[in-house]
Amino acid sequence: MNGLASTRWKSEQAHGHWLGLIDQAILAAETAELELSRQGGSDPSQQRKASGSYYTPADVAGHFWDLFFRHHRICDLNSLLTFISSTELVEPSAGSGMFVFSFLKKAALLGATPESLANLRFHVVDINLAALRFFSENLREIERALGVGFDGIGPDQSDFLEWVNTSAFTNVVFVGNPPFVANPRGARWRNLYADFVEAMLSYRGIKGVSLIVPLSVCFSRDYADLRAAVRTAGMGISASSYDNIPDYLFKAGKPDSTNTNRANSQRCTILNLGGPDPMLREASPLLSWLTAERPTLLSTVPTFRPFSNDDPSGQIPRPASDALADYMHDASDARPFRTFLSKIGKPVFSVGGVARNYIGIRDYEAAGAGCIPIKTHSEEERGLVLQILSSKLFYDYWRTYGDGFHVTVDLIERFPVTDTLARRLESNVNLARQVWACRGSFAKEKLNSGRVIRSYDFRAAFEKA
Ligand SMILES: C[S@@+](CC[C@H](N)C(=O)[O-])C[C@H]1O[C@@H](n2cnc3c(N)ncnc32)[C@H](O)[C@@H]1O
16 A cells, blocks of 8 residues: 555544544434433423423434435535534534534535544534533543544533523524423413424524424414514525424434323424525425335435415415425415405315315205315305315415415415416316216215214316316
8 A cells, every 4th residue: 555545544434433432422422312411400300391302303303414414405514514613503502412413414424524623613502411411521532542632622511591592602502402392371381382483583693593492383373473574584495394294304202101102103293484585585385205215215305395475374384395385485365265265155065174196075964073165156156266276286285385284274274266267267167067066976984983974075076277
């Protein structure tokens, strides 16, 4: 081996060693999560739930950083070092430090050596001293093994909501997975994560926010004001959202019988605010995947589609298709669906109150929970309304703006019907009449609490119309 080859070999060995040490720290952080999450409170069995200590699995943290690097356009060692030299990273609720170690891994994979990260400034805040001690010990192991010091990575035992009021850094990017904990009645927000986000947005030296938060941040009325604050913060917005069926992001805690909180199967959104383009508005569909598809899902950038800052829903949509995103783009002057409906008369059919793969249309039987009666002024309008509710476009609209489960009156009534769409469907009213007349051939039945529920799946009927 000549001198050059020998130097390269040594440097590859050193890089492999550095990556191996980080992997060990990641594994340790993931393994310790259950034990650590119970420490720090007076009653260990309640501590986990009370502090929202559901730590992030390593594969999810890796995915988080992939999206973060993409958002900040960090694509090589140079851009990484430039970013680091002008940023204070702050983890408000660091737990065992998964985000710090997985950041180091992402940086190492871009070619960063421990020495090149000497300027990295990472404030590692948590209220739980045991978790921070564990984190510091793991970091020290790496430092000892490599003979380097990460002096800018500083653990800080604090309540984050106090930390924001007592620190004054500039160019701060907040990262991580804040606690999801129900707040007491009468609190400003229903859930503590929203207090964290609001505190970050109000921080004077803010440059960005990248968090894993509950999906409710995208659509719930409870967080409409929080979304308004996000939209007006003058930062680019990128959001990817994750369902909890059949697989879910947070696998931790499942075997633990004390876990009455569904945080482990939460539907989540990875929200990235900031980055070089303050006008950016992009979001993924609500992603769902089989367990076997998890590695692919978490190593792939989801399909992001643009959305409008003035989206009338006030939501962060989850655009389900290009067709729907394009349609919404041209729908500002459209008539709301409600103007095609009548308030009086006998319902012509009803719509199932929950959906999964299609919007179920039912014969109207009686008023009651679980279905939405639809009334129209004429048979022509019935044909038009039937086509809209059975269309792929409306299904995608529901996937984009709904909670992924319920079909609500509000959602139906707000659907914008453009003139072009109305004209096209009006020319199909004869087809709609025929389809309705032989609806039995589209029937699907399922048992619900001992009752047979029959609904019509008209997707195929109007597919080509
Ligand atoms: C969802 S865990 C996240 C841990 C880690 N970031 C991860 O994803 O693996 C939430 C963490 O928030 C911490 N925590 C709860 N309330 C806090 C507060 N007011 N200030 C700082 N940390 C808090 C808990 O101790 C816990 O470690």
